[in-house]
Amino acid sequence: MEIESLAAFDNHLRSHQGSLAGCRLQAVDLMERGWELRTADVTDSVFLGCALTESVAADLRQRGAMVFPCAPNLPFDPYRKTLYTADELYDGIAQKPYEQTPDALAYAWDSGPRDREDVLGIVLRGLHDDSITDALGEFLEGRRTVAVLGGHAVARDSSGYEAAIHLGRTLTRAGFTVATGGGPGAMEAANLGAYLAPFHDGAVDEAAAALGSARDFTPDATAWARAAFEVRAAFPPQRAGASLSVPTWFYGHEPPNAFATAIAKFFSNAAREDRLLARASAGLIFLPGAAGTVQEIFQAATPAYYTPVGSAPRRLILVGINHWTNTLPAWPLLRALAYSRPMATTIHLVDTAAEAGILLTRVH
Structure with a gap:
């Protein structure tokens, strides 16, 4: 109890x-x-x-x-009962640089100059991540969740970013809960699309224009984050569409995006990956990405591969025919694994994010 x-x-x-x-x-x-x-x-x-x-x-x-006991001197609460919000992680971002926000301070604690095998640190991380896992389960109860995975390097003013926005909006308007890895790039775009789903169609163009002043997080994370909060001010969170992000302080140099309405941030990347992929009850969509996205494809494919005959695995949809067949040929291997197994009918390769959204909404 x-x-x-x-x-x-x-x-x-x-x-x-x-x-x-x-x-x-x-x-x-x-x-x-x-x-x-x-x-x-x-x-x-x-x-x-x-x-x-x-x-x-x-x-x-x-x-x-x-x-x-309570741990008052930590930059995070290892016993928290709810998922994070962007306002919590970015508290004070309007007045101070990103490096002084609670999110950055937690990363600094996690990567600080001390023994990584310190027993107290291991216990505190474990308690925190277990609390987040518990809160994540409560948040997702009864939701049809679609994981949208993709690269963090997709710039805000790119066509790939715009496509991911429209995908997130399409899925949210169809009644799904969008879940991402929580970082910048395609992940931010999908959460932004979900966020803007209740607003008028012109909101996408308005938000994209406002974000264009800080197209990438790498030169200036503070400006990148402040641009997002300007969009949130123009389109109030009280009216926003709900979505989830699952980032990690393991990749703490990548700040979390501010458009997910619930943020399950973990210290352990392994725990984060497992929770994100396992909780995508309605399917997974993989936008073009690099090593991290490839890892996620096959981590999701493993339970599908071992699904017994008579059961239906979740749908795995890869977006970008040239990317996944030539640039990073994950599709031929995935198709070879699926041969003669139940997952063969639930893996798909499409060329655009729009096609992925249509495919998933039609089968549900």
Whole structure:
């Protein structure tokens, strides 16, 4: 049983005769519940970053509970209960450079000059990523999610960026939740398309024009991020279409895009890749990319390859015939793997992002 609020704590005690046995309490302020905690059964209970008096915490440990203390000196909360928002990660971006935002400070902590095998660091990263995994599952419950994968180097003023915007908008308007790797380039464009889905059709051109002043994040991440927040100001987040991004501080030199309405940011890239690909319940679309996108294609293809006869794997759609057959010939290998297996009917190669959107919306 997970308990993530004071109301849930009180309700659980009432309905379980004062017992917290087996519960996992996460980031709950329990400073005013000392008596209830001292009298409760705490067998196999775990307190993750809960606010407790020192005496109550000591009593809980003595009676067998595990108590993980708050970590106030970190640039992130290892026990957070929800996914991030762009406003949280970019807090203060209008007044200070990107390097001073919470997102950049978390990356600096993760890549700082200390032993990477430090036990405390490993535990804190693990607690954080487990909390994000839990929040991600809650966010995606009941959603038809399509992962849109592609390269981070796609410039904002390119045709590929525009195509990804229209793809994200098409999928969102069709009732899907777009999920991306959360970075710049094609990932940002797909999240932007989802973001703009409820707005008038001219919003795409207006947003693209505003972003053109900072076409790439590499020369100036601050200007790149501020341009995105200017677009958000013109098209308020309260009306925006929902989408997800799943970035990682492993690639912390790539700032997360500001157009996803929910951001599941991980320290572990392996965990991030696994969660993103596994949760794409309605299919995966691979726009032209490089090594990271190739990795994602075959990471997604592996469970499809082993899908038993009689079951239907998710659809995998590669966009860009020349790119995936000549530049980076992933398609011939994917097709060879699929031969005579159930996945053979659910892998596709199309030439444009628009075709991918039409294909996926028709089969669903």
